[in-house]
Amino acid sequence: MIPFMNKIIALVLFLILPFISTAQTVCTLESREKLEEMLSKLEQKDLENRTSNELVIEIGKLFLETPYVEKTLELPGSEKLVINLTGLDCTTFLETVVTMTRLTQEGKFTFEAFEKELEMLRYRDGINSGYSSRLHYFSDWIYENEQKRILKDVTKEVGGSPYGNTPSFMSENPKFYAQLNNSSNLVQIKASEALIKGRSYFYIPKADIKKLEKNIQSGDIIAITTSMNNLDIVHTGFAIEKNGRMHLLHASSKNMKVEISEKPLSEYLAGNKSQSGIMVARLR
Numbered sequence: 001m002i003p004f005m006n007k008i009i010a011l012v013l014f015l016i017l018p019f020i021s022t023a024q025t026v027c028t029l030e031s032r033e034k035l036e037e038m039l040s041k042l043e044q045k046d047l048e049n050r051t052s053n054e055l056v057i058e059i060g061k062l063f064l065e066t067p068y069v070e071k072t073l074e075l076p077g078s079e080k081l082v083i084n085l086t087g088l089d090c091t092t093f094l095e096t097v098v099t100m101t102r103l104t105q106e107g108k109f110t111f112e113a114f115e116k117e118l119e120m121l122r123y124r125d126g127i128n129s130g131y132s133s134r135l136h137y138f139s140d141w142i143y144e145n146e147q148k149r150i151l152k153d154v155t156k157e158v159g160g161s162p163y164g165n166t167p168s169f170m171s172e173n174p175k176f177y178a179q180l181n182n183s184s185n186l187v188q189i190k191a192s193e194a195l196i197k198g199r200s201y202f203y204i205p206k207a208d209i210k211k212l213e214k215n216i217q218s219g220d221i222i223a224i225t226t227s228m229n230n231l232d233i234v235h236t237g238f239a240i241e242k243n244g245r246m247h248l249l250h251a252s253s254k255n256m257k258v259e260i261s262e263k264p265l266s267e268y269l270a271g272n273k274s275q276s277g278i279m280v281a282r283l284r
Contacts (some may be wrong), residue, residue: 024078030086040201052105066088069086074110074178083118093250096118111229124192132189136170137167139232140232151281151282154280158215166229167193167232170189170193196232197257206276209277210266218239220239222239225276234274245264247261
């Protein structure tokens, strides 16, 4: 009877393990089909000699007109790796494009590879160890992914000035974040905020963007800073050249879709009082 029972146990484990291995990932069938279709198309293209920035633009344009949907990562319960290609906010659009760019460079075009790479990008130390391990503040996202050698913060070298970066919005407003009802999460978010405050950051004030945009490359990551003292970044996207000027390829909450900004980057910021300037990062 024992050999028979061993076979039964082995069969049960075979059936269960795939579900255990993906228990931390949430992805609808529609999103998975879209992802696998896009990865398949990228695999069939001759993209071997493209730079990271060129790939960012090519892949980013594939998402034009995709609906803007906010808070897709904020699910109840334990932290899940959310993969959603049918609705994107500014950060998930950027993360999706960066992940696809890196997979294209590595010649990996599977769902499992995307899942692993996105987790590496989205979480501190590249591991989903709970809500507070997600890189909620985008300046922290830039710093941590520079430590992973995924990108380089080039803000200073393209002409940036020191940026007093002291975000505390999340810890000061836990009512806006259901997961911060958990005191342990709140303590860890405060610790992350303290780490950010201890670093040196740079930004390009919006009045200087026009004269310095010649130093920005199409495909660079653009993080828009804010005049609010307790926040760091209020919007993200990619620089994209259009008619000799730098525009923004982004998921727009105003027009509710992924688009290329009608106005050049400097004019785009000029019309928003809460936007103070930009940080610039470049994929390695």
